[in-house]
Amino acid sequence: MSRRKDRSFAVIGLGTFGSTVASELARFGNHVLGIDIDERNVARLADDIAEAIIADGSDEDALREAGVGACDVAVVAIGEDLEANVLCTMNVKLLGVPTVWVKATSRTHHRILAKLGVDRVIQAEREVGQHIAQMLYNPLVRDYVSLGNGFHIIDLRVPEELDQTSIGELKLDEKFEVRCLGLMRDSDYISCHGADTVLETDDKLLLLGRRENLRSLGDSLRSA
Template identity: 40%
Template sequence: MKRSQYVVIGLGRFGSSLAKELINLGYEVLGIDKDEEAVDEMSDTLTHVVTADSTDEDVLRSLGIRNFDCAIVAIGDDIQASILTAILLKDIGVKTVVTKALSELHGKVLQKIGVDRVIFPERDMGIRVAHQLVSPNLLDYIELSNDYTIVELSVPKRLSGRCLKDLDPRAKYGCSVVAINKKHGVIIAPSAADMLEEQDVMVIIGTNDQIESFESEVINL
């Protein structure tokens, strides 16, 4: 089965980090930036790198952009270039276009022009860090929507030796433990009989209110 091919446009801190991780995951990545220095820095890391203006439709077509499965527009601070690039990518026929937004208004414009996914790295990271600061057992926090969230909670010492049935998060709080990350591996869709140990990590999905209640009444007692 053919592996997906990605193009990352904009090789600043966010774009280069994302492109490197895609390479680490085994995918082919074309990197594009108008800054020759940024391109040179990534030349030994990515599958291909090109110095080019992504707002030039002829240039994008000459690079065979429409053949890529996903294009990520990670342009740093030029909102006009970001929007124009996203429009061209959609017009050319790239299957999936993901674009970094610099503000809520920028994000709304991107959604209006039909971008498949808008990401707010700075905003989202700020939210995650804030949640981690106020909750000592919270290891990670991902907002799925305005209502639903996935969190990772470490198991405190006092819950070691208890099984999920004892906590009964679904019946009592409405949230679900979808995985338990243990030292020897990950248990996906754990059963009520699965035992918890100190420093296990529970992956929990639910509404913000459900998870907050479970965390305050069970984890952070």
């Protein structure tokens, strides 16, 4: 089997969000080109990524000279300056970058970016806020992933009240239309294909279902 080819990334805007994305991508072994108009932001990342360049993301020629057009993916992480964000997005599209993700700061901004044909609009604060609210609402939910079309996978901690309860007794599919994908017990994965699998306190159940059904299940366990 051939080795997976690492992609090259341009991250434009190296504030808190952009610098985190850039440094994590570099940590995964990818070639990362970081660009920011502020010399201080560039200097902070100079030792962590392959290239860190001082340039204006709203200047197409500057991005071309920096080599953005040769990258596989561009992440436009320019924050509060809406005009600079939109101009930068247009520039990376004009340079022919195959995949473009852009940070948005409002719904209006989101709509503008969608019209420009970007591959993914990121509303970081909103997405993190929703994530945190879900976990605060139900402390049993340790984490979750949205799969689209209303489906989610959640990591749900088994409460003490369900210790020694079998998967079959929960009637996940029958009562909630939720499917158990498995469970983690410490560092061990245990299949949930058998209805006789017995739960222990603090097991991590991996559950697949629609958001409303998962919420109903979570509510029933929380009030148990």
